[in-house]
Amino acid sequence: MKPLILAASLALAGVAHAQSDPKPVNDPFEGYNRAMFKFNEGLDAALLTPLAKGYQAVVPELARTGVSNVFGNFGDVWSALNQLLQAKGQASATMTFRVLTNTLFGIGGLFDVASDLGMERQSEDFGQTLGRWGAPPGPYVVWPLLGPSTLRDTIARPLDLTWSPTILTNDRATQYSLTALQLIDTRASLLGASRVVEGIALDKYSFIRDAYLARRRNQVYDGDPPEEPDDKPPPAR
Amino acid sequence: MSLKSVFASLMFIAAAAAQAQGAPVAPDALIRQVSTEVIDTVKSDKAIQAGDLSRIIALVDAKVMPHVNFQRMTASAVGRNWRSATPEQQKKLQDEFKTLLVRTYAGALTQVKDQTVQLKPLRAGADDPEVVVRTEIKGRGEPIQLDYRLEKVGAGWKIYDVNVLGVWLVEQYKNQFAQDIGTIGIDGLIGKLAERNRTASKS
Numbered sequence: 511m512k513p514l515i516l517a518a519s520l521a522l523a524g525v526a527h528a529q530s531d532p533k534p535v536n537d538p539f540e541g542y543n544r545a546m547f548k549f550n551e552g553l554d555a556a557l558l559t560p561l562a563k564g565y566q567a568v569v570p571e572l573a574r575t576g577v578s579n580v581f582g583n584f585g586d587v588w589s590a591l592n593q594l595l596q597a598k599g600q601a602s603a604t605m606t607f608r609v610l611t612n613t614l615f616g617i618g619g620l621f622d623v624a625s626d627l628g629m630e631r632q633s634e635d636f637g638q639t640l641g642r643w644g645a646p647p648g649p650y651v652v653w654p655l656l657g658p659s660t661l662r663d664t665i666a667r668p669l670d671l672t673w674s675p676t677i678l679t680n681d682r683a684t685q686y687s688l689t690a691l692q693l694i695d696t697r698a699s700l701l702g703a704s705r706v707v708e709g710i711a712l713d714k715y716s717f718i719r720d721a722y723l724a725r726r727r728n729q730v731y732d733g734d735p736p737e738e739p740d741d742k743p744p745p746a747r
Numbered sequence: 748m749s750l751k752s753v754f755a756s757l758m759f760i761a762a763a764a765a766q767a768q769g770a771p772v773a774p775d776a777l778i779r780q781v782s783t784e785v786i787d788t789v790k791s792d793k794a795i796q797a798g799d800l801s802r803i804i805a806l807v808d809a810k811v812m813p814h815v816n817f818q819r820m821t822a823s824a825v826g827r828n829w830r831s832a833t834p835e836q837q838k839k840l841q842d843e844f845k846t847l848l849v850r851t852y853a854g855a856l857t858q859v860k861d862q863t864v865q866l867k868p869l870r871a872g873a874d875d876p877e878v879v880v881r882t883e884i885k886g887r888g889e890p891i892q893l894d895y896r897l898e899k900v901g902a903g904w905k906i907y908d909v910n911v912l913g914v915w916l917v918e919q920y921k922n923q924f925a926q927d928i929g930t931i932g933i934d935g936l937i938g939k940l941a942e943r944n945r946t947a948s949k950s
Contacts, residue, residue: 531826532921575887622887631889706854709947710847712923712939720922721914728913733881733892735913 546652562697583619592634637663641730658722774904782864803853816905824920843940862886
């Protein structure tokens, strides 16, 4: 009896002190993803980053903030709709008030007065809505130009993309300009973050992948994800 | 001296001693104090606002790092390979990881312009030895989530993990380290970290 108890307690002690392995990652397309990531990085270095830096250097901060705010205001409408779909009544109401306040008192969204009044932005997209409805993220996928995604977010994205400021105009040239401006505005706002990632990532691909997946999960659960993973990824190779 | 006054002086000394030792500080109070101190310094220091990274690093080193349990962070991030590492390797890993984390935190602080820290209500029992303190950096746009995992150490608390925007740092680095240890071993990982820290400090 005694040796059994001894063995059992030793085993338990081993379990208690065991350092846990990293969680298996759902990335069955890693070969393709790495290649696409490399392509995107090249495109980013050659085109997007210089454009974003130039945008930052040439356009005064007030104007850039205005541009960000207008796009943000537009996006807030989509967030409010998605919050409604997720039965988040309070959040949806807050976001609706944000849009109204910023559009009316912020001159069409140029000024983010709603934030100053304490109405905080909580961004939602259709991918998060699907997640809230119970859809697991699925495998990690990297798309050209669009960047990191999951199977679920990929399915949701076309719907997210329909809601864009380009619906406000029929003129093709204006539509292209708006899309380009939104792209550059987003990239410029992420220049600081990408500098930080450069300095701290050992392997940029897996760093961004893991951070993206963790962040998406966090977003679906609004900053309060449960301890256990919500879907079991396939066992590691 | 009467017995009464001796007793009174003894009580006074005892009380003073207890005061000097300090009442146990709550984990969320600690985070609030450190965060506010750091952010206030970042906002008011002209050199830091101008982008002086070495100054921020010095600030983080002085104000934040004393409250962090690096050994636990490094051991957790390295995982099961920690036990197969020599004490010298462990020390080197810890030092390089610490430099990396200080740079990470300092880099994030360079983005601070007019933000404030707000603590969320603490969800922990009075006797929990490990707690999660949740804060938000509020400013322009969406608030930035910043959470800390703390463990009780004596009468105080030490941070052993940090979460930014939903990403727990130790978890993040587990994959990064596991990948490298598998291919280039622990010494290779130490070399890679040292290289990363060296090149980043030059840029």
